[in-house]
Structures are given as structure tokens and as C-alpha cells.
Amino acid sequence: MTNHLPFSQACENNKGPILERLREVFNAPGTVLEIGTGTGQHAVHFAAALPHIQWQPTDHPTAAHLAVSRLEQAALPNILPMRKLDVANSPWPTREFRWAFSANTAHIMAWTEVEQMFQGIGASLPDDGAFCLYGPFRHQGEFTSESNRAFDQSLRSQAQHMGIRDIEDLSALAKAVGLVLREDYAMPANNEMLVFVPVHATSIKPTD
Numbered sequence: 754m755t756n757h758l759p760f761s762q763a764c765e766n767n768k769g770p771i772l773e774r775l776r777e778v779f780n781a782p783g784t785v786l787e788i789g790t791g792t793g794q795h796a797v798h799f800a801a802a803l804p805h806i807q808w809q810p811t812d813h814p815t816a817a818h819l820a821v822s823r824l825e826q827a828a829l830p831n832i833l834p835m836r837k838l839d840v841a842n843s844p845w846p847t848r849e850f851r852w853a854f855s856a857n858t859a860h861i862m863a864w865t866e867v868e869q870m871f872q873g874i875g876a877s878l879p880d881d882g883a884f885c886l887y888g889p890f891r892h893q894g895e896f897t898s899e900s901n902r903a904f905d906q907s908l909r910s911q912a913q914h915m916g917i918r919d920i921e922d923l924s925a926l927a928k929a930v931g932l933v934l935r936e937d938y939a940m941p942a943n944n945e946m947l948v949f950v951p952v953h954a955t956s957i958k959p960t961d
């Protein structure tokens with residue numbers, strides 16, 4: 754009974770490749786804080802495949818209802834109840850998670866919200882943690898494909914605060930909160946998976 758649930762074809766397409774990366778990073782018991790859970794397709798797929806981790810889905814208060822039915826139907830023991838988390842306003846669940854994951858949020862949030870997302874994660878991530886950020890990105894102001902350029906234009910025409918972010922700008926944000934970009938994995942459809950870790954942990958690979 755998954756009919757009529759909020760559904761994203763992009764999530765169906767990217768959940769397999771993303772999982773293969775998350776297996777390498779989320780390789781020990783711990784809680785993953787997901788920011789911007791959306792439909793919950795990622796949460797269900799990743800929690801089912803990674804039973805050693807606890808998945809904490811969250812979303813902005815205006816969107817947190819979207820995933821609830823799917824999460825309830827999945828009834829996985831390692832998915833915690835959905836929480837409302839607006840990166841700009843909510844009190845952060847400090848020290849309650851080892852890892853963080855967010856997909857396709859940085860180009861939807863306003864830049865100030867992206868800053869607040871990094872600040873919240875940076876303040877709470879333990880030294881053996883990591884933050885995986887998936888989506889399309891620019892490199893030194895350049896798009897990695899024409900389709901990403903068109904997507905960026907479409908976003909900006911919908912709302913000025915949206916747009917594909919530059920990896921160098923994200924790395925600078927990370928540095929300001931004690932994180933460093935450890936990995937930049939190329940992913941299908943001109944997406945990337947960025948893995949940020951605490952600067953103190955840079956001598957230790959997330960997979961060690």
C-alpha cells in the first residue's frame with residue numbers, strides 16, 4: 754500500500770547510487786540526522802539497507818507531514834519518529850546524532866539557511882561523525898553541465914533565493930564551523946556527494 758504517497762522520481766533514480774556511498778560513511782552504529790526528508794523515500798531505502806544505524810528524519814514544519822504516511826507504512830524499527838526542523842529557527846538536536854545527511858536542499862534553501870544548516874551541524878557533529886550533502890553543485894562558478902545551468906536558471910526564476918551553490922562557498926562555510934570537505938564523489942545525472950568531517954578527524958578516513 755504505497756499508492757497516493759508523495760513521490761519523487763528523482764529519489765527513485767538516485768537512492769541506489771547514494772546508498773552505495775552512505776554504506777562507506779555510515780559504517781558503524783549511530784544516529785543519522787536527515788535534513789529536508791521530503792517524501793521519505795530516501796529515509797526508508799537507507800534505513801532498510803543499513804539496519805545498524807538509527808535514521809532521524811526531519812523537515813521544515815511546512816513539509817514535515819509529507820513523509821509521515823510512508824514512514825508509518827514502512828514501520829522500520831530503526832526509523833525514529835519524524836521531527837520538525839527548520840534549520841533557520843528550530844532548536845537543534847545537539848549531541849543526538851553522529852552523522853548528518855541532506856539531499857537536494859542547498860539549492861532550495863536561501864543562502865542564510867545553508868549557513869545555518871552548516872552552523873547547526875558543525876556545532877553538534879562528533880569527531881567521528883560526517884555530513885553527507887548530495888545534489889548538483891558548481892565548481893568555481895562553473896556549472897558541470899548544461900542541464901545544471903538550465904536547472905539553476907529555472908530555480909532563480911521561481912525564487913531569487915534559490916540556486917545551485919558553489920562548492921568553494923560551501924567549503925568556506927564548513928571551515929568556519931570546524932568542518933572540512935573530505936570527499937567529493939561524482940554521482941549520476943551530474944550530481945555530487947560531498948562528505949564533510951570535523952577538521953580534527955581529517956587524519957582519519959570516515960571508513961577507518
Ligand SMILES: C[S@@+](CC[C@H](N)C(=O)[O-])C[C@H]1O[C@@H](n2cnc3c(N)ncnc32)[C@H](O)[C@@H]1O
Nearest residue numbers: 789790791813816838839840856857858861866
Ligand atoms: C527539493 S526538496 C528535497 C527533498 C529530498 N531530500 C529529496 O532529495 O528528494 C528540498 C527539501 O528541503 C526542505 N527545506 C527547505 N528549507 C528548509 C529549511 N529552512 N529547514 C529544513 N528543511 C528545509 C524542504 O522542505 C524540502 O523537503
